[in-house]
Amino acid sequence: MAHSLAELVFIPAPGVGHIMSTIEIAKLFVSRDHRLSVTVLIIKPPGSSSGSAITTYIESLAKDNMDRISFIELPQNEIPKTVASKGQLQTFMDFVQNHCIHVRNIVADKISRPGSSRVAGFVIDMFCTCMIDVANEFNVPTYVFFTSNAAFLGFQLHIQTLSDDQNQDIIQLSLSDTEIPVPGFVKPVPTKVFPTVVQNKETVDVMVSTGRRLREVKAIIVNSFLELETHAVESLSSDNTVPLVYPVGPILNLERGSSKPSDDNIIRWLDNQPPSSVVFLCFGSMGSFDEVQVKEIAYALEQSGHRFLWSLRKGAPGMISTITSDYEDPGVVLPEGFLERTSEKGKVIGWAPQVEVLAHRAVGGFVSHCGWNSLLESLWFGVPVATWPLSAEQQLNAFEMVVELGLAVEIKLDFKKCVFNPKETILIKKEEIESGIRRLMEDDSVRTKVKKISEKSRSTVVEGGSSYASVGSLIQDFIRNIS
Known part of the structure; x- marks a missing residue:
């Protein structure tokens, strides 16, 4: 087997859905280009005990290294004691941030090994934006794998713009009974369908700061496809304050699981x-x-x-x-x-x-x-x-x-x-x-x-389809990062 040239470091959020779709996209990348390999760094969910469904799932992955995909479980960190003062979402983000040191150590170790593949990029979950700082230390570009859709990405970035650039009170806006234009949607969006995260200060702050970080990355990979979300994808692509957006979906796990x-x-x-x-x-x-x-x-x-x-x-x-x-x-x-x-x-x-x-x-x-x-x-x-x-x-x-x-x-x-x-x-x-x-x-x-x-x-993910082409462009970009 030819030695892979470019290694991607994947960091999914600690949740089964996020880890599963990360593995599906990792399999897609390595199957499309033999020069790529992937290391998935697994953060175990807070409070997951041995024997729980997710721990068993993670352990089965760690044993089951696939061709050019390997899994490393990060040491389990305690959940920060901030939940009372900071609320659930911020505590979760702090929990992820506490794993930055382990990621830094693993990547430093990889880079120092003679003859190892070059790290071509970090591919991080939308909840792991703190890892951008670690990638920057190694001078490695960061890509976000956004496990939701393009319209929601547009919404999140718009909320951040309203808050930072227009000084709007997001909570007041979301609790008012109105509708507002949002890039990514053709029709005005009623505030009654806004997610609950924009209804209280702690979660709005997290959403706005995540929105800022999303603008810093090299590209955002979205689990959607152009034919489904034509308007949303085009509106993101025409905004020069937004990184490149690659719709690569649908990324699905269609293999039959262990049947009961x-x-x-x-x-x-x-x-x-x-x-x-x-x-x-x-x-x-x-x-x-x-x-x-x-x-x-x-x-x-x-x-x-x-x-x-x-x-x-x-x-x-x-x-x-x-x-x-x-x-x-x-x-x-x-x-x-x-x-x-x-x-x-x-x-x-x-x-x-x-x-x-x-x-x-x-x-x-x-x-x-x-x-x-x-x-x-x-x-x-x-x-x-x-x-x-x-x-x-x-x-x-x-x-x-x-x-x-x-x-x-x-x-x-x-x-x-x-x-x-x-x-x-x-x-x-x-x-x-x-x-x-x-x-x-x-x-x-x-x-x-x-x-x-x-x-x-079905036709977008096969040769000739728009998501197929999008994955191809992304892979070219990874390879360019190390040349």
């Missing part, structure tokens, strides 16, 4: 349903609802008469953002007799093998929390979405899909889970949910549009 026996039951059940007849409800690894809302969803499904597959999960009581778990008996939160009455038409499950379900011919619609990876997967498989965003930037994603692009139908655009005060979370009534499910399953205009974009999402 329950997965086979789910797929067998789907095998017995007519084509495009099942509505699939799944709200991501952190999506759960209280009992009152669960009952409204159940009544809506029953009333709609559509077949359904529902991934119903419970959150840990009192936790702000938590990975959900399965119910031992979902009957405890469902309306009396619901499971018996719907046994012919529906199936309530715990964790769902989402990619396999979306790929199945029986699935005709997806009620989703609108996490970006989930939206990319649904478009890839040509399954229309009904939007039910919960947190992070999901409300903006929902707005983009429904209002900007016409690729989804709305159950709600501005639903926000009030984690600090669950009593403030709005209840979505069964009539509204049922109407969304009916539009999802019966509106052929959205379905036709989604099928078209599905074809484009």
